[in-house]
C-alpha cells in the first residue's frame with residue numbers, strides 16, 4: 001500500500017484533546033470524555049480568555065459575535081449511534097463493529113417521510129428526526145459543511161469527527177451544479193449550511209435530486225443562523241424544513257461520552273481539490289495525519305499557547321491547513337472573518353491582538369497594495385504570516401517584510417493536509433539585502449517535520465535529481481502526512497501513488513543547500529520551440545514592473561513555436577489606462593531587458609484575473625481564453 005500502516009495506537013483527536021486538557025485539570029485524567037474537554041474550555045476561557053471564538057465582520061473588522069463554549073460534544077452526541085466509516089473504497093481495513101446497541105425504530109416509515117417535503121427533513125420534532133436519521137444513515141456517512149469562516153465550521157471540525165463521522169467542508173465559491181456533484185459523490189447524509197448560502201445549497205440539492213432519479217436520500221439540512229445577516233434568509237431556510245443549528249446543539253446530550261476512533265487510519269475529513277487543473281477529486285484524510293500535521297503546523301511556526309489567529313484562510317481549504325485543530329491544541333483564539341479585505345485584516349490586527357494568519361500570495365498582494373488610510377503601520381506587534389497556495393513573487397514577500405510582517409513560506413496540496421515544505425529561515429540570511437532575502441524565501445524549502453519523505457524525482461527514472469539548482473523533476477511525497485486516497489477513484493489513486501510515492505505534478509529543482517524551488521506545475525509549463533519556460537519565473541519578473549498589480553502567464557498556441565507566453569495583467573488602480581497598447585509594449589520592453597528573449601510574452605492582456613475561493617489564479621480559465629483567441633500568427637522570433 002502507498003501509505004504504510006503504523007502500529008502505534010495513536011488516536012488523533014484524543015491526543016489533541018489531551019494536550020488541551022492536560023495542562024488544565026486533573027479531571028481529564030479520569031476520562032477522555034467530551035464533557036471534560038468542555039470543562040477545560042470553560043475554565044480556560046474564564047481564567048485566561050483563551051479558546052474564545054469571535055466573529056469579525058464587515059468592512060471595519062469589528063467583533064460581531066463572541067462564542068466561548070460552543071458544544072462540540074453536543075454535535076457529537078447527535079451522531080453517536082453511527083459506526084466508523086467504511087473506507088473500503090480505498091484501502092483494505094475492515095470496518096470496526098460498534099458496541100452500541102441500535103434502538104429499534106420504524107425505519108421505512110421515517111425514510112419515506114423525510115424524502116417527501118422540499119428535499120429536507122420535515123419532521124416537526126427535530127431531536128427525534130436528527131437522532132433517528134443518524135441511526136438510519138448507518139456507518140457510511142459524511143457531514144458536509146457549507147459555510148464561510150464562522151464559529152460553526154470551526155466547531156464542526158471537532159463535533160463531527162468526535163461522532164465518528166467525516167467532515168467535508170465545501171468550497172463556498174463553487175456553483176450549485178458543482179456542489180450537487182460533490183454532495184452526491186460524497187453521499188453526504190447531513191448538510192450544515194450558513195444561512196447566507198442556504199439558497200445555493202437548496203439549488204444544489206434540487207439538482208442532485210433530479211440527477212439521482214431513484215434512490216435519492218435527502219440529507220438532513222441544518223442551517224447556521226447569524227444575527228449579523230439578513231434574518232429573511234434564516235426564516236426562509238427554516239420554512240423549508242431546515243433545522244436551526246442552535247436547536248440542533250440544544251437537542252444533544254451534554255453527558256455524551258465520545259469514543260476515539262478504533263483505528264488511527266479512520267477518515268477524519270474529506271475535501272475536494274479546487275479543480276484548477278482538473279475536475280474536483282475527493283481527498284480523504286485520516287486521524288493520524290491530521291494529528292501529526294496539527295502538531296507540526298504549530299511546531300514549524302513556533303506558535304505558542306495563546307496565539308491569536310486570524311482566519312483569512314478559508315477553513316474549507318484543507319481544514320485551514322490543520323490550524324483548526326492546532327489552535328485548539330494551543331488554547332489559541334480564533335478570529336473569524338466572513339469576508340477578507342485588507343481593511344478588515346489591518347483592523348483585526350489593531351483591535352484583536354492578532355499574532356498569526358495564513359494567506360495565499362494574492363491576499364498578501366492585496367495587503368501590500370492597500371490604500372494608506374486602510375493600513376495600520378507600523379504594526380502594533382510582530383505578525384507572523386504563512387503563505388502558500390501558489391508561488392509568492394519575491395517582490396510581494398519583500399513588500400510584506402518592509403511592513404513588518406514575518407513571512408513563513410510553505411508549499412503543499414490538499415492531498416498532503418496543506419503544507420509539505422517550509423522555507424526554513426537561516427540565520428545567515430538576516431544580514432542579506434531585503435531583495436536577496438525575499439528571493440531565497442520564495443523557494444519552497446525543506447520537508448515538513450510530519451512528512452517522512454519528500455524529494456524531486458526525474459520522472460523517467462523515478463530517482464532523485466541532483467541538487468544542482470537546475471535539473472527539473474517532479475516533487476514526490478510519502479508518509480503519514482499524505483492522504484489515504486481519492487474517494488471512489490481507484491484509477492487516479494493508482495496513478496498518483498505509482499512507485500510508492502505521491503506524485504504532486506509540481507515541477508521543481510533542488511538547490512545545493514537542499515531547498516527545493518518550484519518552477520511550475522507540469523500543466524502550466526510553457527514549451528516554446530522545444531524549450532521549457534517556467535511561467536512562475538516570467539511572472540516573478542512581471543511583478544517587478546511598477547504598474548503591475550497582479551499577473552499570470554499561460555501558454556498560447558503559436559504557429560511557429562508551438563507555444564509562447566501570454567501574460568494576463570491587472571494594473572495598479574492609479575495607472576492611466578488610456579493607452580493600453582503603449583502599456584503592453586512598455587511591459588514587453590521591460591521583459592526584454594530582464595529575461596531571455598524567448599520568455600518574453602508575445603501578448604499582454606489587461607483585466608481582472610479569475611480566482612478560486614482560496615485566492616488561486618485559475619489558469620485553466622485563462623488557457624481557455626487564449627485558446628479562443630487562436631494562435632499567435634506571425635512570430636518575429
Ligand SMILES: Nc1ncnc2c1ncn2[C@@H]1O[C@H](COP(=O)(O)OP(=O)(O)OP(=O)(O)O)[C@@H](O)[C@H]1O
Nearest residue numbers: 273274275276277388389390391410411412413414
Ligand atoms: N508555495 C507554493 N509555491 C508554488 N505553488 C504552490 C505553493 N503552494 C501550493 N502551490 C500549488 O498549489 C497546488 C495545490 O493546490 P490545491 O491542493 O489547493 O488544489 P489544486 O491543486 O489547485 O486543485 P486541482 O488539483 O484540482 O488543480 C500545488 O500542487 C502547487 O501547484
